[in-house]
Amino acid sequence: MALTDKQIERYSRHIILKEIGVKGQKKLLNAKVLIIGAGGLGSPAALYLAAAGVGTIGIADADVVDLSNLQRQVIHTTANIGKAKVESAKEAMEAINPDVKVNVYQTFVDSTNIRELIREYDFILDGTDNFPAKFLVNDACVMEKKPFSHAGIIRFKGQLMTYVPGQGPCYRCVFKNPPPADAVPTCKQAGVVGAMGGVIGSLQAMEAIKYITGVGELLTGYLLTYDAIKQEFHKVKLPSNTHSCAVCGDNPTITELVDYAQPTCELKQKH
Amino acid sequence: MKITVAGVNKEVKDGLTIGELIQQENVETPEYVTVSVNEEFVDGQDRNEKSLKDGDVVEFLYFMGGGSHGFNR
Numbered sequence: 188m189a190l191t192d193k194q195i196e197r198y199s200r201h202i203i204l205k206e207i208g209v210k211g212q213k214k215l216l217n218a219k220v221l222i223i224g225a226g227g228l229g230s231p232a233a234l235y236l237a238a239a240g241v242g243t244i245g246i247a248d249a250d251v252v253d254l255s256n257l258q259r260q261v262i263h264t265t266a267n268i269g270k271a272k273v274e275s276a277k278e279a280m281e282a283i284n285p286d287v288k289v290n291v292y293q294t295f296v297d298s299t300n301i302r303e304l305i306r307e308y309d310f311i312l313d314g315t316d317n318f319p320a321k322f323l324v325n326d327a328c329v330m331e332k333k334p335f336s337h338a339g340i341i342r343f344k345g346q347l348m349t350y351v352p353g354q355g356p357c358y359r360c361v362f363k364n365p366p367p368a369d370a371v372p373t374c375k376q377a378g379v380v381g382a383m384g385g386v387i388g389s390l391q392a393m394e395a396i397k398y399i400t401g402v403g404e405l406l407t408g409y410l411l412t413y414d415a416i417k418q419e420f421h422k423v424k425l426p427s428n429t430h431s432c433a434v435c436g437d438n439p440t441i442t443e444l445v446d447y448a449q450p451t452c453e454l455k456q457k458h
Numbered sequence: 459m460k461i462t463v464a465g466v467n468k469e470v471k472d473g474l475t476i477g478e479l480i481q482q483e484n485v486e487t488p489e490y491v492t493v494s495v496n497e498e499f500v501d502g503q504d505r506n507e508k509s510l511k512d513g514d515v516v517e518f519l520y521f522m523g524g525g526s527h528g529f530n531r
């Protein structure tokens with residue numbers, strides 16, 4: 188399928204890059220990316236992926252837009268307070284780029300639906316905020332052999348890593364098990380600078396674009412950390428030994444998904 | 459001896475254990491921090507005994523949440 192004149196103009200800054208070109212742009216237009224969480228990380232990622240012309244973008248989130256979200260969840264607007272986040276995000280993505288087909292999943296992602304949900308996508312972005320969800324996304328991606336970008340943000344810090352099946356450690360290789368609820372502070376308890384989602388969520392979008400187009404090196408086998416106070420990035424080489432991992436190792440003990448009892452963020456609590 | 463902690467070169471006393479380093483560095487929620495030395499994980503129970511050597515490269519990997527919380531009931 189040839190690009191239209193409008194598409195050649197829209198994506199001209201990609202097409203002029205020798206690493207991307209028309210070929211890479213077509214890969215983006217044919218790609219399917221799922222973003223789990225239309226929040227601090229998912230918002231900038233969704234905006235950049237839509238603008239980049241990723242042909243199909245799935246977005247999953249059960250929440251509605253809340254006033255306290257707008258400090259960092261830049262895909263949503265004041266006018267959309269009370270609206271489903273996935274609908275608000277779809278509106279914004281379609282407004283940026285009519286080339287993009289947006290699939291919305293206004294649902295709690297859990298062990299019963301996640302494998303089916305991720306199956307039709309090429310790359311998954313973890314934009315969740317709690318550790319049970321992060322482990323769930325990891326384990327499901329390992330089981331379905333899907334590449335994904337993990338990220339976390341808190342206060343003035345952020346981090347991300349990329350899992351590609353067979354090419355390096357998964358999230359569980361590094362972090363083993365979710366910490367007990369409230370043992371580790373969450374954004375709601377500890378705060379986060381809104382722009383942190385922009386920094387790290389945009390890096391996740393970059394990982395997706397690089398994976399799809401095959402350009403350069405991904406953060407497989409690395410954890411990239413960002414400290415806004417020191418204004419420093421630090422790229423940590425992760426141990427390459429994945430043999431003993433409970434989910435991606437040689438003799439996995441986790442062969443079915445589990446919903447850990449309690450998320451670290453209390454959802455029912457009023458902001 | 460000299461070691462590297464999170465990318466920063468440090469002069470520390472000989473035979474410093476990982477547990478002692480965690481205290482020195484004021485690591486937050488140390489029981490939930492993943493530690494790697496020279497790109498190998500060091501389990502929690504080994505940290506108090508394991509002494510570092512000159513030239514070791516130590517990394518602390520922290521749990522970070524963030525993002526959106528419309529997941530899991």
Ligand SMILES: [Zn+2]
Pocket residue numbers: 356357358359360361429432433434435436
């Ligand atoms: Zn693993």
